Amino acid sequence: MEKIVEINNVTFYYEGSDTPAISSINLSINRGEFVLITGPSGCGKSTLCRLLNGLIPHFYSGKLIGEVIVKGYNTKETPTHILARHVGMVFQNPENQLFLSSVEKEIIFGLENLGLPREEIKRRLNEVIELFHLENIINKAPYELSGGEQQKVAIAAVVAMKPEILVLDEPTSNLDPLSAQEILSLVKELNREMQMTIIIVEHRLDLLCKHVNRIIVMNKGKIIYNGTPNDLFNQYNLEKLGINIPKVIEAYLRLKKRKILQNNEIPLSPEDFAKLVKREFYRVR
């Protein structure tokens, strides 16, 4: 397995702060993983994201200890425009990311910056139009779009650049639930179909759990859990950690406590839950 991200003993202080935003972080991520990072507000999730594409230390000044290696590049020594080819970044508020007069221009902009030939730009444009179903909005201006559509365009513009790693920092928090679900399914598709490595910061575990293969929980600048969703929910008191437990999992844990459900296989969606309840029910009969 190719290690695509390696964070070795990293501590970072923003300028003017004497408490570190993150401290002694060690983390490695393999190509093709779908990793969820979660934790209470101010736990250092966004700081961790900013390390991955070199925003830290190139745009946010402060004191960085340790090293971050992305695709073999040490981020401290690599200019952000080089890192940007490998790490795509999507933020909470798409409005801050879209600034041109049409969706098409938004998508082409990044490709031109990569210095790609015209035919290749055209090819990639058509590819993301198809992948993200942008046919009907391609000539619209970003401000004419709904929040969900804007976020879709922001992701499409990044994906067109074909980064191996896609980092999303709370991409659905301004979206309605249906749009959020659509966006997350799209991200799952990128992971599955294109083997893109996904690193996503989210509070919405209800929509994400079923997609990810690893969850990282942060608290006060440290990683306090790094493993599968299954072990996390079986072992920890999550509400204390500031984590929204999906309702299906809450129901499962309560039934398990009553010894009605016996196994340790956490249902990550209502469908899983129903299957589990039925299976146990017919096994007992």
Next chain:
Amino acid sequence: MIAIEVKNLYFAYSAEEYVLKNINLIVNEGERVAIIGENGAGKTTLIKHFNGLLKPTKGYVKILGKDTRRHSVAELSRHVGIVFQNPEHQFFAETVEKEVAFALENFGYPKDEIEKRVNYILKYFDLQKYRDKSPFNLSEGEKKRLAIASILVYDPEILVLDEPTTGQDAIQKRKIAEIIKRLSEKGRTIIVVTHDIEFVVELFDRVIVMAEGRIIADGPTREVITNYEIIKRARLLPPQINICARLLEDLGIPSNIITVSELVEEITKVYER
């Protein structure tokens, strides 16, 4: 007593099109009501009528009996505190402390009372460490809490919150829920605009659904949010628990349950049968 009365309300920003169409609504004092609906459905436009920021094009809005067409925003704001979705639109003071103290100073509260209230609310929302910082330098989640704090601090009779839970972690969400419950026990009227269906299930007995400038449903939470056609029009997802219940209907689980406790009880019953 009636807290909010909306009668045949139409509203248009320009002559071309009504954004609100024939809204009729009564909220009694002490009620907790959730308003749901997709972006652009008119929810925010509606709540802007509650403190007179917008005045009806046709029809009327009365707040505790006061017709908003004949009372100033300043006067109505004493009774109705509105926390808008984007907290930055609300901020103007140089520091977090001044932001929170502003309304109290404006309403002429004595100095020691102001200090007491400001300290309490900053501590409650875990903001005291930012006291001297600019509101604009806080994180998104903190900004939201500050916006809520700066309204709660003067304890209006009617509280309106636009998307209070966006971007909040479980701890902060629980705090917001607690404060809503507590204010409600004190008899305050609470209106919340939200996309967060679990928050609605936990806290609200009554739900109003808006679409395209109209109210398309207004009733008991259970009834409204288990109507999937309505939920879809509001661009929401049904509660996870209700999806589970429907998938388990053939075991005899009722299809209208919405809370974790109900589901756990029903499944227990089935297993013990």
